[in-house]
Amino acid sequence: MPNAPYGVTAKCTDATHILIGGYCGDNYINVKLYFDGGGTAMTSITGPFNPGDYFSYTDTLNNVAFWNTPHYYQATGETSSESSKTSSNSVTLWHETVNLYISSLPTLTETSPSSDTVNVWCGVYPTVFATVGYNDTVSAIVGVSVTGESSQSIKSDYAYYLGGADGKVHKYNATYLSDNGAPITSYWMSKITDMSELDPHLMGMWKTLYLVKAKYVDKSASTPIVLSVSVDNGAFQDLPMQYVGTGDGGQQDAYFHTIATAKYFQFLVTWPSSTKNFQFDGLEIQFTPRGDEFKIR
Secondary structure, three states, X not given: OOOOOEEEEEEEEXXXXXXXXXXXXXXXXXXXXXXXXXXXXXXXXXXXXXXXXXXXXXXXXXXHHHOOOEEEEEEEEEOOOEOOXXXXXXXXXXXXXXXXXXXOOOOEOOOOOOOEEXXXXXXXXXXXXXXXXXXXXXXXXXXXXXXXXXXXXXXXXXXXXXXXXXXXXXXXXXXHOEEOOXXXXXXXXXXXXXXXXXXXXXXXXEEEEEEEEEEEEOOOEEEEEEEEEEEOOOOOEEOOXXXXXXXXXXXXXXXXXEEEEEXXXXXXXXXXXXXXXXXXXXXXXXXXXXXXXXXXX
8 A cells, every 4th residue: 555645735726726735755656535434435635656755736616605614624645546535724715794894074965884705714814895985085194292290291491590490380291292203302401591580690700509499389199209410511410310209299309419619500390200290489599619629820
């Protein structure tokens, strides 16, 4: 008895066709295909075939009775005698109803959306055609607005040179935390100052900064705050991040300690959170005047 074929597979190629194929296990005159369990061969594929040759056959199915039912196939090889049957391999054609519902800006001109019935087969995406009566043109207005609780409502004004004592605030709300999915980091930045707005004698003097106090409304618990300092119009240097607040809604202070000596200072407060609400109220600083600058000729 010749060796049986091997590697027999069955797969859908579209809604009504199944491709059966495999490899010859011996020299065959032809290959016979069977439905699994069937006593008579469904077809015979004419050879000759050599060992390892690939054989194939497309089974055409046009009867709806075949839908949703597994199809099992086996194969034998023939020389002077017929080989044993291979193990069975199956595939299933599926029939489903797909309802198409369209709800969008176009104006509906029919009483109800149309639906269509289509065949869906394994491994192949269906192409669906449905006639739906809608107007051809669509017009729409897309607007972007900023609210008082938006992370984009950054204030440019401030009270005293660092702001806060008159109640002017910058509010951040986690509801408006992104721009098309990209997080928006909210911040407040002071102007460059030498403190002479409060005391003209400070103009041109060196000062040593040792404490910065950020004032805020306690909107959320464990809100991250980063305070950065720039001296003499240089790059901002970040102080260690703090996680502040309990969410009780009261007025709170966050203390940042540093030592920086310069004539001019600028401050930046950032709250890099995608989940916390934050309301910044102002900044207070403590520093020591160091003296005037003199030039010796």
